[in-house]
Amino acid sequence: MSTGSSAFTPQPxxxxxxxxxxxxFSLDRYYFGVEVLMVQEVxxxxxxxxxxxxxxxxxxxxxxxxxxxxxxxxxxxxxxPDRAEGVQPMNVVVRTSDGVVSLLVDEIGDVVExxxxxxxxxPETISGAARELVTGVYKLKDRLLLAxxxxxxxxxxxxxxRN
Amino acid sequence: MAxxxxxxxxxxxxxxxxxxxxxxxxxxxxxxxxxxxxxASIFRTIHTIKGTCGFLGFSKLESISHVGESLLSRMRxxxxxxxxEIATGLLAMVDAVRNILTxxxxxxAEGDDDYTSLVATLNRLNVSDTAAAPAPSxxxxxADVIPPAPVLVAPAAPPQLHVVEAAARPVEDAAxxxxxxxxxxxxxxxxxxxVNDASLRVDVGLLDKLxxxxxxxxxxxxxxxxxxxxxxxxxxxxxTQRLNLVTSELQxxxxxxxxxxxxxxxxxxxxxxRDLATTCRKQVRLEMIGKDTELxxxxxxxxxxxxxxIVRNSVDHGIETPEARIARxxxxxxxxxxxxxxxxxxxxxxxxxxxxxIDPEKIRRKAVDRQLVTAEQAARMSDPEVLRMIFLPGFxxxxxxxxxxxxxxxxxxxxxxxxxxxxxxxIQSVSGExxxxxxxxxxxxxxxxxxMVSTGGEMFAIPQVSLLELVRLEGEQxxxxxxxxxxxxxxxxxxxxxxxxxxxxxxxxxxxxxxxIVNIVVLKADDRQFGLVVDAVNxxxxxxxxPLGRLLKSVVVFAGATIMGDGHVALILDxxxxxxxxxxxxxxxxxxxxxxxxxxKGQGGDEETWLLFRANGTERMAxxxxxxxxxxxxxxxxxxxxxxxxxxxxxxxxMPLISLGRFFGGDGSTETxxxxxxxxxxxxxxxxxxxxxxxxxxxxxxxxxRSSSRSGTVGSxxxxxLVTDLIDVxxxxxxxxxxDADIRAAA
Numbered sequence: 001m002s003t004g005s006s007a008f009t010p011q012p013x014x015x016x017x018x019x020x021x022x023x024x025f026s027l028d029r030y031y032f033g034v035e036v037l038m039v040q041e042v043x044x045x046x047x048x049x050x051x052x053x054x055x056x057x058x059x060x061x062x063x064x065x066x067x068x069x070x071x072x073x074x075x076x077x078x079x080x081p082d083r084a085e086g087v088q089p090m091n092v093v094v095r096t097s098d099g100v101v102s103l104l105v106d107e108i109g110d111v112v113e114x115x116x117x118x119x120x121x122x123p124e125t126i127s128g129a130a131r132e133l134v135t136g137v138y139k140l141k142d143r144l145l146l147a148x149x150x151x152x153x154x155x156x157x158x159x160x161x162r163n
Numbered sequence: 164m165a166x167x168x169x170x171x172x173x174x175x176x177x178x179x180x181x182x183x184x185x186x187x188x189x190x191x192x193x194x195x196x197x198x199x200x201x202x203a204s205i206f207r208t209i210h211t212i213k214g215t216c217g218f219l220g221f222s223k224l225e226s227i228s229h230v231g232e233s234l235l236s237r238m239r240x241x242x243x244x245x246x247x248e249i250a251t252g253l254l255a256m257v258d259a260v261r262n263i264l265t266x267x268x269x270x271x272a273e274g275d276d277d278y279t280s281l282v283a284t285l286n287r288l289n290v291s292d293t294a295a296a297p298a299p300s301x302x303x304x305x306a307d308v309i310p311p312a313p314v315l316v317a318p319a320a321p322p323q324l325h326v327v328e329a330a331a332r333p334v335e336d337a338a339x340x341x342x343x344x345x346x347x348x349x350x351x352x353x354x355x356x357x358v359n360d361a362s363l364r365v366d367v368g369l370l371d372k373l374x375x376x377x378x379x380x381x382x383x384x385x386x387x388x389x390x391x392x393x394x395x396x397x398x399x400x401x402x403t404q405r406l407n408l409v410t411s412e413l414q415x416x417x418x419x420x421x422x423x424x425x426x427x428x429x430x431x432x433x434x435x436x437r438d439l440a441t442t443c444r445k446q447v448r449l450e451m452i453g454k455d456t457e458l459x460x461x462x463x464x465x466x467x468x469x470x471x472x473i474v475r476n477s478v479d480h481g482i483e484t485p486e487a488r489i490a491r492x493x494x495x496x497x498x499x500x501x502x503x504x505x506x507x508x509x510x511x512x513x514x515x516x517x518x519x520x521i522d523p524e525k526i527r528r529k530a531v532d533r534q535l536v537t538a539e540q541a542a543r544m545s546d547p548e549v550l551r552m553i554f555l556p557g558f559x560x561x562x563x564x565x566x567x568x569x570x571x572x573x574x575x576x577x578x579x580x581x582x583x584x585x586x587x588x589x590i591q592s593v594s595g596e597x598x599x600x601x602x603x604x605x606x607x608x609x610x611x612x613x614x615m616v617s618t619g620g621e622m623f624a625i626p627q628v629s630l631l632e633l634v635r636l637e638g639e640q641x642x643x644x645x646x647x648x649x650x651x652x653x654x655x656x657x658x659x660x661x662x663x664x665x666x667x668x669x670x671x672x673x674x675x676x677x678x679x680i681v682n683i684v685v686l687k688a689d690d691r692q693f694g695l696v697v698d699a700v701n702x703x704x705x706x707x708x709x710p711l712g713r714l715l716k717s718v719v720v721f722a723g724a725t726i727m728g729d730g731h732v733a734l735i736l737d738x739x740x741x742x743x744x745x746x747x748x749x750x751x752x753x754x755x756x757x758x759x760x761x762x763x764k765g766q767g768g769d770e771e772t773w774l775l776f777r778a779n780g781t782e783r784m785a786x787x788x789x790x791x792x793x794x795x796x797x798x799x800x801x802x803x804x805x806x807x808x809x810x811x812x813x814x815x816x817x818m819p820l821i822s823l824g825r826f827f828g829g830d831g832s833t834e835t836x837x838x839x840x841x842x843x844x845x846x847x848x849x850x851x852x853x854x855x856x857x858x859x860x861x862x863x864x865x866x867x868x869r870s871s872s873r874s875g876t877v878g879s880x881x882x883x884x885l886v887t888d889l890i891d892v893x894x895x896x897x898x899x900x901x902x903d904a905d906i907r908a909a910a
Contacts, residue, residue: 047731048732049621049622049724049731049732049733049734051715051718051721051734052619052621052670052671052672052718052734053670053671053718053720054714054715054717054718055714055717057714058714058715061711061724061732061734062732063726063730063731065379066378066379066382066383066726067379067709068709068711068724068725068726068732069712070711070712070714070715072714098712098713099712101712101714154712154713154714155713155714
């Protein structure tokens with residue numbers, strides 16, 4: 001189920017007070033979040049093995065304590081400009097239906113609590129790929145938190161999305 | 164009740180196992196209807212199922228097994244003799260029971276299928292050859308059998324069952340049953356007891372998890388071993404040494420837990436063959452050799468369908484009707500032979516029938532009809548190549564192909580499935596005499612030996628199954644060794660044109676190899692050979708195969724990834740896909756790998772791949788390459804002595820080394836440094852033969868022309884126009900190692 005759908009239909013009041021925790025991170029000038037329950041861990045930049053012929057969004061393979069994890073560059077996935085030379089991304093390791101995947105992000109933020117009442121569908125101003133890959137936006141006090149759709153972000157375009 | 168009770172689950176597992184055994188037992192019983200013991204065990208099985216399902220309240224199941232049981236009980240008492248009709252009826256009952264069990268597994272209920280006609284048939288069979296009156300009336304009470312009330316179930320189960328039985332049965336029968344059943348029960352329990360004590364059921368998921376963990380442990384061990392080199396602390400190195408040994412043993416142990424005899428798949432074939440033969444009005448004898456051959460559970464699962472398909476094909480299209488066979492001067496009964504055996508770290512499965520075989524001409528015509536090849540191409544193809552066309556996808560879709568080609572339906576699927584698990588399949592057929600399919604599959608999927616190569620600064624693993632040999636060209640050879648036709652590069656390898664694939668080009672990497680050296684890894688894919696040019700060739704390693712995520716599904720040239728000793732991830736090349744991408748396999752019309760000199764073919768004798776080498780100075784010798792596990796080099800400094808025998812530490816074991824020079828009366832002084840060693844493996848144990856120099860690998864039909872009294876050889880033959888001694892490995896090992904090393908020469 002899409003996390004956002006309930007916000008568009010009138011809901012009993014107790015639902016709007018329900019809160020969710022998001023692990024947040026920054027990408028370019030955006031502020032993204034992934035639901036905490038999906039995050040396995042956050043680790044520093046790791047050496048990785050590049051995969052020839054792989055789609056551009058796949059940065060490489062990481063050895064995570066004996067487990068081989070695909071690292072997805074979220075900037076590329078979201079169609080954002082590449083990171084400046086020499087800037088090392090962080091790994092947000094998330095669990096998906098296809099196993100563990102690492103999301104490469106710029107910087108790690110705090111874990112924030114969000115209320116359902118603050119949820120809204122992604123505004124039109126977000127461009128192209130990014131719009132596809134967020135379930136919606138939480139209006140926080142000082143800024144907007146884009147809730148990332150992890151499943152879609154870690155699947156290729158055109159591939160059937162598994163729920 | 165969507166969730167199944169543990170009790171029900173256990174019942175299902177046990178019953179499935181029993182049913183599989185039952186299929187086999189019934190077919191056996193049909194061959195030997197007077198086998199009392201077999202009959203008794205069949206009876207017990209049915210009785211157990213009936214008893215338990217009554218206990219669990221599955222009334223339909225109970226009523227069906229009940230009629231079966233009464234039929235069997237009359238047979239056991241000698242009042243009825245098994246015939247084909249009864250066997251068919253009982254097999255149908257087994258199917259019905261299986262059906263209901265499947266329903267129970269899925270929906271926790273017995274399902275709505277109607278089995279009254281089956282019950283009626285069984286009842287009719289029960290009375291057919293005696294005038295026993297009570298039987299016809301049996302169906303009625305049985306159908307109404309009321310499942311025992313759940314409250315009564317637990318402690319009072321056995322008596323409860325008997326009450327139900329008694330109610331459903333004519334009185335005299337029931338009385339006999341009363342006396343017999345407890346006895347049967349007891350014997351059944353007695354037999355099972357020791358097995359229960361020595362083994363237990365383990366969830367496959369748990370085993371898989373253990374396997375994964377061991378895989379990771381192996382990797383961690385490899386990493387630690389690498390650090391050991393830089394540590395001077397003796398305590399640390401002895402601890403890692405111990406870790407190393409324990410890990411190896413643990414790995415072996417866990418692998419063993421996943422091994423199952425191939426009989427787990429084969430056991431259902433007697434039934435399949437019997438049913439099919441009956442339908443097709445054929446007589447088929449099924450022979451199974453090597454039932455105990457063990458392979459990994461995942462592989463067992465994967466080969467189940469392809470094997471069934473091949474077996475069905477053989478009976479359906481391969482073996483002829485008795486009349487046709489007799490007309491051809493063959494015995495009326497056809498033979499289908501399944502054979503499984505280990506060889507060179509792989510499992511070989513052969514399915515051979517003595518049926519009509521495949522006529523290459525018919526396949527040629529069909530292939531042209533289907534526009535898979537042009538008429539001209541078809542005419543140019545050799546018969547084995549033509550046969551292989553039945554594995555082409557386009558070949559199988561035809562509806563009536565079966566009668567035309569003899570076989571072919573879904574063979575592409577068979578091939579794909581076997582290749583998916585890293586296996587190969589090959590077909591041989593002599594028109595009129597039969598067809599043999601040979602399948603080679605790895606022992607296990609989880610841990611495989613691989614050759615590590617590097618290109619463009621990255622490491623890649625090539626599964627050793629695909630590896631044929633390594634060629635290194637430098638200096639003068641480099642200028643003359645590579646030829647170009649059109650845009651494609653070739654290397655002339657012993658007279659054959661070997662298409663070259665540049666790995667860095669295929670992977671769009673920058674080559675960082677030395678410019679004056681070309682390393683060619685000769686690989687085989689789909690029976691074609693090609694040379695893969697890499698920057699550098701590293702060591703061979705046992706690697707743990709890990710799948711790639713879905714983001715990388717589109718990159719087909721990689722079969723997976725592995726973690727190397729230094730913790731880095733290396734990708735595993737999928738040799739077949741790589742060859743396809745580079746277009747060296749391509750379509751059936753790709754003739755590039757065909758021999759330039761096609762003379763060896765068509766001469767009498769089987770072609771064999773020989774490893775040629777020099778030993779004891781100038782003597783040329785050869786052994787069949789299929790017996791060879793590996794070629795290694797050892798500096799003489801690592802060779803140690805144990806009990807007067809040269810040994811070397813090799814892959815965690817102590818491998819005896821036999822000097823061929825000394826064996827044949829020389830002093831071993833012609834051996835080069837490092838020592839050239841041919842490694843043979845048998846059931847995990849390795850033995851090395853030290854020779855002077857490895858010369859070549861050739862494909863030739865060589866037969867021993869002069870049988871020799873010289874021990875250690877089987878004679879001499881002419882290979883590559885030179886007289887060559889053919890080495891008898893077994894004899895040498897026996898003489899030197901002093902035991903039957905059992906390097907099987909059987910192909």
